[in-house]
Each structure stands twice: as structure tokens, then as C-alpha cells.
Amino acid sequence: MVTMSELRRLQDEWREHCRRIQALTTTSALKTESAVEKERRKQHLLRHYAAFCEYYFPHYLTLRDKVTGEAIRTIHNAPFHNQAAQSVRKSENLKAVFMWPRSHAKSTHMDIFLPLWLMLQPKRLINFMVLVGKSEDAADRLLGDIQAELQYNKRLISDYGEQMAQGSWEDGEFSTRSGVHFLACGRGQSPRGLRKREARPDYIVIDDLDDDELCRNPRRVRELTDWVKEALFGALDVGRGRFIMVGNLISKTSVLANIAGTKGVHLSKVTAVDSEGNPTWKEKWTKEEAQAYRDFVGYRAWEKEMMHNPIVEGTVFRQEWIRWGKRPAWKEFSELVLYIDPSWKSKRTADTKAAKLWGKRGTELWHLKAFVRKASVAELVRWCYDVYEWSQEQGVAIRFWMEASFMQDILLDEFTTEGEQRGYQLPITGDTRKKPDKFQRVEAVSPLWERGFVHYDEKEKEDPDMQAGIEQLLAFEKGMTGNDDAPDADEGAIYLLQKSSRLQAFQPRLGKRPTGKNRW
Numbered sequence: 303m304v305t306m307s308e309l310r311r312l313q314d315e316w317r318e319h320c321r322r323i324q325a326l327t328t329t330s331a332l333k334t335e336s337a338v339e340k341e342r343r344k345q346h347l348l349r350h351y352a353a354f355c356e357y358y359f360p361h362y363l364t365l366r367d368k369v370t371g372e373a374i375r376t377i378h379n380a381p382f383h384n385q386a387a388q389s390v391r392k393s394e395n396l397k398a399v400f401m402w403p404r405s406h407a408k409s410t411h412m413d414i415f416l417p418l419w420l421m422l423q424p425k426r427l428i429n430f431m432v433l434v435g436k437s438e439d440a441a442d443r444l445l446g447d448i449q450a451e452l453q454y455n456k457r458l459i460s461d462y463g464e465q466m467a468q469g470s471w472e473d474g475e476f477s478t479r480s481g482v483h484f485l486a487c488g489r490g491q492s493p494r495g496l497r498k499r500e501a502r503p504d505y506i507v508i509d510d511l512d513d514d515e516l517c518r519n520p521r522r523v524r525e526l527t528d529w530v531k532e533a534l535f536g537a538l539d540v541g542r543g544r545f546i547m548v549g550n551l552i553s554k555t556s557v558l559a560n561i562a563g564t565k566g567v568h569l570s571k572v573t574a575v576d577s578e579g580n581p582t583w584k585e586k587w588t589k590e591e592a593q594a595y596r597d598f599v600g601y602r603a604w605e606k607e608m609m610h611n612p613i614v615e616g617t618v619f620r621q622e623w624i625r626w627g628k629r630p631a632w633k634e635f636s637e638l639v640l641y642i643d644p645s646w647k648s649k650r651t652a653d654t655k656a657a658k659l660w661g662k663r664g665t666e667l668w669h670l671k672a673f674v675r676k677a678s679v680a681e682l683v684r685w686c687y688d689v690y691e692w693s694q695e696q697g698v699a700i701r702f703w704m705e706a707s708f709m710q711d712i713l714l715d716e717f718t719t720e721g722e723q724r725g726y727q728l729p730i731t732g733d734t735r736k737k738p739d740k741f742q743r744v745e746a747v748s749p750l751w752e753r754g755f756v757h758y759d760e761k762e763k764e765d766p767d768m769q770a771g772i773e774q775l776l777a778f779e780k781g782m783t784g785n786d787d788a789p790d791a792d793e794g795a796i797y798l799l800q801k802s803s804r805l806q807a808f809q810p811r812l813g814k815r816p817t818g819k820n821r822w
Contacts, residue, residue, distance in 0.1 A: 313472070316446050320454040326361040327456040344461055348423055351387040352379045355415050358457050362410055380583040382572045383407065387416055389568070390544060391427065397535075398568040399561055400548045404607040406572065406583055408548040412507050414448050420505070421482055422462060428544075430483045430501045434508040434534065438474065438488030444509055445486040446471035452478060490529055504543035506534065517553035527560040551610035574608035579676060593676075597766070601773035605784045617779035618744070623751040624772055626760040629668060632698045635661035638670075640689060641795035642704040642730070643787045644679060655682045656771065656787040659689065659700065660795035667750060667796060669758045674770040674788045683716045690728055703798060706732030733794060741780045744789045747796050 335343070347354040356363055356376060365374045386400060402408045413433060420427040433448075435441030451458060452465040459465070469476030474486040483501070489511055508530065516522055535545055549558045562569050574592060575581055581592050596604040605611040632638075643656045659671035673685045686702065693700045708714070709732040721727035737743060750756050762768045771788035778789045 309472075312443065312446075316450065316471075319447075320450045323361055323450055323454045324456060326364075327358070327454075327458075329456050329460045340461070348419070351391075351415075351419060352384050354419050355379055355383075355411075358418075358455060359415060359451075362407075362415075378585040380406075380585055382570065382582065383411055386411065386570055387419065389570075390416060390546070391420065391423075393544070393568075394427075395542050396544045396546070396568065397564075397566055398544075398546050398570065399558065400546065401551055401558065401562060401569060401571045401610055402548065403550055403572065403574040403582075403609070406574070408550075409444065409447075409509050412546055412548045413444055413509060414451060417448060417505060417507075418451060418458070421478075421480075426480070426482070428482060428505045430485070430503045431505040431507070432485050432487055432503045432537065434487045434489065434506065434511065436489050436511060436513060438486060438491065441486035441488050441509075442471055442474050445474065445476075445484055448484060449476055487534075490526065492533060502539040502543075503537050504539075506538065506543065506545050508534070508547040508549075510549045511547070512549060512552055512556040512558055514552065517556045520555055523555055523557055523560070526557050530557060530561060531564070550607060551612055552606055553612045571610060573610060574604075601770060601784070602777050605777070609784070611782075611784050613777040613779060613782060613784060618748050619751060619775050619778060621776060623756070624776075625754065625757050626763055627757045629670065629759040629761065630663050630666075632696060634663050635668070636664075637662050637799055638693075638698060638700045639795045639798050640671075640686070640700050640702050641733075641791045641798070642682070642686060642702065642708075643791040643794065644682060644704070644708050645787045654770070654774070654785040654787045655679070656791040657682060657686055657689075658771065658788065658791040658795050660792070660799060662799045665755055667756050667799065669756065669762075669768075669771075669792070671759075671762065672765065672767040672771045672788070674767045674774065679716045680720070683720045686717075687720055687724060687728055691724075701798075702728060702730045703733050703794065704730050705737075705794070706734040733798070735797075740786065740790060743797075744778060744786075744793045747793050750796065 347357055356378070360376075363377045363379075365377055366372060382402070390396060390398070400408060400412060417428055417431055433441055433444050435444050449466070449471045463479075465478045465480070467477045467479045471486070475484060477483045485503075511526070511530075516526070530547075535541065538545060547558060547561050551558060551562075553559070561567060562571075572582055574583075575589075579593065580589050581587050587595075596608075599607070602613050605613055638659065638661045640657060640659045645655050654674060655677055657673040658669065661668045661670055671689065673682060675681075690700065690702070709730070717728055717730065758768070758772075771792070774785055774788040775792065777784060778786055
């Protein structure tokens with residue numbers, strides 16, 4: 303429960319939100335509109351969801367200057383917003399999960415825009431909405447957003463008249479003059495027998511039910527999944543109505559994952575960017591903004607919050623195993639290997655490309671330089687040539703390796719082209735071994751980190767490529783769908799360094815060949 307001071311703060315924030323809605327939904331431009339023109343406009347908006355959102359909710363869909371408040375441009379709906387609205391409208395009885403990334407307007411559309419669009423249709427499509435949040439207080443606040451529109455949105459009031467009849471979001475429920483009822487419900491509360499006179503809920507939306515603490519407890523996840531399927535879904539009239547859950551996949555052990563995997567549930571799964579790194583909601587942000595966001599929050603947070611790929615740190619590697627130290631002198635390394643994992647056999651930039659420089663001193667393995675980024679093959683090739691030229695200047699001998707299958711591909715052409723421009727060809731050797739399963743290979747070398755044989759050059763600690771490689775290493779787990787090119791390159795380099803040590807340590811024994819009589 304919120305305290306009185308917290309409640310007063312929430313009320314103040316809500317009133318300020320309402321004043322903003324009033325100020326930004328002025329109807330002065332429509333004073334000369336005739337009754338026929340008005341009706342024609344209204345019918346057009348009710349048919350076209352995108353136009354409906356842009357006209358009635360400019361305060362949500364206008365990008366404004368943070369200092370002056372001046373409008374910069376309209377943020378249009380993404381295609382997936384409009385497709386979702388049409389699918390919900392057409393399906394009178396619907397069970398659906400809308401798995402959309404963070405900041406992609408899940409709540410805005412499913413809790414506000416879409417319910418109002420359904421409510422205002424010529425044949426009303428919503429009569430009783432239940433909004434479910436993590437807690438009753440959270441659900442109440444979500445309910446306050448839709449009440450604010452009904453009570454203070456000048457454009458809605460101008461077209462459809464005063465809407466509010468009784469109740470308030472602060473009490474967890476309210477009704478409109480036309481008889482539509484809205485109710486808030488917290489996670490785990492009993493909604494059995496919900497009704498308003500003879501009506502049962504016909505639109506239930508479950509908003510971001512999961513959190514990290516819940517997902518760490520499988521028993522609680524199972525219990526809450528049962529609550530959603532039994533008590534909450536049972537509040538509908540024998541399953542009749544629209545039953546919607548929204549959220550992003552923060553854990554593979556979550557209520558959202560369980561409901562999304564249930565037979566008969568429609569799943570709308572949208573990632574923040576496509577396979578080329580282009581934003582799915584390009585109407586809101588650019589490719590460069592998406593990349594900058596990813597760079598700041600880090601690999602695991604990006605995959606979890608924006609790509610529905612939750613990764614548990616420490617499944618194979620742990621943070622405390624990353625040991626930084628002062629690099630030995632270059633001459634102290636018995637061998638240096640740079641292993642290249644180009645990832646894709648094309649010039650695409652969607653996947654991470656990796657190249658890792660490792661060195662060996664005695665039993666110590668040192669990670670010295672890294673290239674781990676979403677880049678073109680040409681960019682990777684240039685980096686490798688730069689490292690080679692640096693090594694020549696320093697008098698450092700580095701062996702360059704790459705998986706043999708890539709050596710036969712167009713990738714080799716990139717190295718050849720760069721070499722022709724520089725006047726020499728990079729001496730790359732193909733790794734021809736028959737590789738076991740990637741997870742098994744990488745997991746097999748993890749004890750080297752745990753036992754303290756692996757060290758990282760402290761001068762590279764702030765290098766973004768080095769940090770990206772460490773993030774991939776810590777996120778590495780069986781069946782992962784995110785990038786794992788950096789750990790793969792680590793394993794390749796370490797295998798070659800260890801193989802060289804094994805060959806050097808092998809001392810063949812020479813002696814008389816045993817006869818058949820005493821062989822056994």
C-alpha cells in the first residue's frame with residue numbers, strides 16, 4: 303500500500319498530466335467544421351487506427367523539445383501497432399500475448415488507445431475492462447491514464463461528449479456515462495465473480511506482470527501462471543472476450559513465457575531491431591540511436607529488454623573470474639595467436655564479428671586485444687591488417703588463424719583486396735580441426751578462468767571491444783540465441799596455444815622394440 307504522502311504525490315502528478323492533456327488537445331482549428339464534416343472525420347478515425355491515435359493523442363505521439371516544449375515532429379505508430387489493433391478488433395474472442403520491447407508503447411496502446419478505440423466504435427466493442435498490474439496500486443495508476451483521457455481530453459469530449467460518470471482511479475474503478483466500466487486488479491488478487499450488474503469483463507489486459515524477483519522463484523511463477531489461467535481468465539464469461547497480456551521477455555522462466563507458450567494463444571513478438579540492425583519502430587528512433595542505446599546499457603540488458611533474449615550471467619563463466627593485470631613484456635610471451643571469427647559469410651553488419659589476440663607465458667594465458675562489434679567484413683579485415691603492421695613495428699611475432707571453412711568463402715576476397723591495397727597479403731592459417739559442439743568447446747576451457755590461468759591486460763580495461771567480448775563471455779550459456787562469436791574466438795586462440803604447448807612438451811621415447819613374447 304502507498305503511504306499518504308506517496309498518494310498525494312501521485313495525485314499531484316496525475317493532475318499535472320491532466321492539465322497537459324487539456325492544453326495539448328485543443329479543438330480551435332475545428333471551429334469552422336460543419337456537422338457533416340465532423341461526422342465524416344469521426345468515421346474515418348474509427349476506421350483507421352493510426353489516424354485515430356494521432357488525432358486524439360498528440361500528447362503521446364509528438365516529439366517535443368525538452369527545453370522549450372515546442373513540437374518537433376509527430377511520432378507515427380509502427381506497423382506492428384496498427385496490425386495488433388486490427389487483430390484485436392476483428393477477434394471478439396481472443397487470447398493474445400503482445401511481446402514487445404521496452405519503450406515500444408505496449409501499455410500506451412493496450413491500456414489506453416485500443417480500449418478507447420473499441421469503446422467508441424459505432425457498435426461498441428468493449429463494455430467492461432479489467433486492467434491488471436503487478437500490484438493493486440500499480441494497476442490503479444495505469445487506470446488513471448485512461449481516466450485522464452476520458453475526463454480531460456478536449457478532442458474526445460468535443461466529438462463524443464462528457465464521458466465520466468462515477469468512481470475514480472484512486473478507488474480502483476470508475477464508469478462512463480455510456481455504461482462502460484473500468485476496474486483495476488493487482489497481481490494475485492481474486493477476480494472471481496467480477497460483474498457490473500449483469501455484465502462480466504470482456505476486455506482483460508495484463509500489463510508487465512513479471513519482475514526479476516518473481517522470475518527467480520519457479521514455484522511462484524507456476525502459481526501465478528495458474529492464477530492467470532484459472533482465476534483471471536475465468537472472470538470472462540466462459541472465455542468470451544479479449545484476454546491480452548503485454549510485456550517483454552525478461553526471463554525464460556516467467557508468466558509471460560508460460561502464457562505465450564500456451565496452445566491457442568496468439569503471439570505478437572517484436573524485437574527492437576531487425577536482422578540488419580534497423581529499428582522495428584523506425585518512426586520513433588534511428589539505427590544510430592538504437593546502437594547508442596545498446597552500447598550504453600550493455601549486451602545482456604539489450605538482449606533482455608529489447609530482443610526477448612534473457613541471459614543469466616554466470617551459467618558458465620563468472621564475473622569474479624575476470625582478472626586484470628599488468629601485461630608482461632612482449633618478449634616474455636612464448637607465442638601470440640590472433641584468432642578471427644568472421645561470423646557471417648557475407649558483408650552483413652547484423653551479427654557480431656570477433657578477432658581476439660591471446661598470448662602465452664608459461665602456464666599463463668593473456669587476453670591482449672579484441673575486435674568485437676557489429677561491423678562489415680571490410681572493417682574487421684582492416685583491423686587485422688592494422689594489428690599485423692603494429693606487430694611488425696614492435697618486433698612481435700603473431701600467428702593469424704581463421705576457421706578453414708571461411709577461408710574458402712568470399713571473406714578471403716576481402717583479405718586479398720585489402721592486401722592488394724597495402725602491398726602484401728596477411729599470413730592467415732586455416733583452422734582445419736573438426737570442431738565439436740560450440741557449447742562443449744567453450745565450456746571445456748572455462749576451468750582455465752576459474753583456476754586463475756587467464757589474465758586480461760589492464761590497459762585494455764576501458765576498451766569497448768574488450769568489454770563487449772567479456773559481456774558475451776559472461777552471458778554464454780547452452781542454447782543461447784544472442785551473440786557468442788567472442789567466446790568462440792577465445793576458445794580458438796586458447797586451443798591453438800595449448801596445442802602448441804602440448805607438442806613442445808611431448809618427448810618421444812626411443813628404445814628397442816619389444817618382441818611379441820614380452821610385449822604384454
